[in-house]
Amino acid sequence: MKSNKLSLKNIHHVYGQERQAGTEAIRHIDLEVRDGELLAIVGASGCGKSTLLNIMCGMIEPTGGEVKIDGERISSGSHRIGYISQTDTLLPWRKIDSNVALGLELEGISKRERLERARQMMALSGLKGFEKMYPHELSGGMRKRAVIIRALIQNPDIIFMDEPFGPLDVFTREALQKEILKMWGERKNTIVYITHDIAEAITLADRIVLLSRRPSVIKNEYIVDLERPRVIEECKYNPKFLQLEKQIWNDIKDELCDADME
Numbered sequence: 001m002k003s004n005k006l007s008l009k010n011i012h013h014v015y016g017q018e019r020q021a022g023t024e025a026i027r028h029i030d031l032e033v034r035d036g037e038l039l040a041i042v043g044a045s046g047c048g049k050s051t052l053l054n055i056m057c058g059m060i061e062p063t064g065g066e067v068k069i070d071g072e073r074i075s076s077g078s079h080r081i082g083y084i085s086q087t088d089t090l091l092p093w094r095k096i097d098s099n100v101a102l103g104l105e106l107e108g109i110s111k112r113e114r115l116e117r118a119r120q121m122m123a124l125s126g127l128k129g130f131e132k133m134y135p136h137e138l139s140g141g142m143r144k145r146a147v148i149i150r151a152l153i154q155n156p157d158i159i160f161m162d163e164p165f166g167p168l169d170v171f172t173r174e175a176l177q178k179e180i181l182k183m184w185g186e187r188k189n190t191i192v193y194i195t196h197d198i199a200e201a202i203t204l205a206d207r208i209v210l211l212s213r214r215p216s217v218i219k220n221e222y223i224v225d226l227e228r229p230r231v232i233e234e235c236k237y238n239p240k241f242l243q244l245e246k247q248i249w250n251d252i253k254d255e256l257c258d259a260d261m262e
């Protein structure tokens with residue numbers, strides 16, 4: 001049994017609590033994520049998913065509760081964290097290789113080494129030949145791929161991703177999902193990621209957490225009992241997959257209706 005990588009205790013968050021009517025985004029969340037686990041978080045729009053992810057990676061200090069990575073408070077800053085926000089983009093004035101190598105540059109790694117590592121990562125994710133182009137010269141899916149490998153190049157122990165495949169078409173999504181699964185299979189990082197797409201969560205994750213509507217609590221958790229390595233094109237026809245998809249849709253329905261009416 002693997003140890004816990006990330007631990008959230010009694011998390012509560014209110015935006016603008018100094019004002020009388022602040023927005024209570026998160027009511028109460030306790031969550032443990034195992035070392036090497038791939039955890040997906042799903043929930044209705046506006047329920048607090050991005051808030052929770054930002055709290056997990058230390059970008060937001062919660063108004064209550066505690067976040068620990070490897071047993072240490074996140075505020076210690078000593079963790080290797082990769083983070084892809086919901087709106088992450090590339091820097092338009094930098095070529096793709098130096099965009100991908102940005103984190104290594106901030107770590108102080110020499111130009112030669114960081115560009116070489118960027119070149120290798122780009123080759124692995126189908127971006128070979130585009131190293132010296134600018135972001136506007138790539139397709140939307142290629143740019144997203146570059147954003148993802150920019151987070152992975154530092155080989156973080158734990159990766160937080162907020163709807164990383166959001167605006168992409170189904171073919172690009174599947175290609176990127178395959179890459180994430182391959183990389184995760186090789187490196188065994190811990191991944192926590194948010195998605196609106198229940199089928200995608202089942203395809204990728206070991207476990208899925210469903211958040212209630214705002215102020216969010218954990219409404220349910222599901223273990224994804226599908227064999228690894230998973231073949232993305234095939235696992236969606238597995239009866240276990242279909243059953244779990246139906247169950248999560250049933251559970252999320254009430255949350256969606258209420259959230260939509262707000």
Ligand SMILES: Nc1ncnc2c1ncn2[C@@H]1O[C@H](COP(=O)(O)OP(=O)(O)OP(=O)(O)O)[C@@H](O)[C@H]1O
Nearest residue numbers: 015016023025044045046047048049050051052214
């Ligand atoms: N910086 C902020 N200041 C004030 N309120 C905020 C802020 N960020 C988010 N909120 C509020 O907190 C609630 C949760 O927002 P959050 O972005 O976490 O939702 P989400 O589940 O990620 O939604 P989506 O699926 O649409 O991305 C919303 O009511 C939102 O208006």
Ligand SMILES: [Mg+2]
Nearest residue numbers: 049050051086
């Ligand atoms: Mg969000």
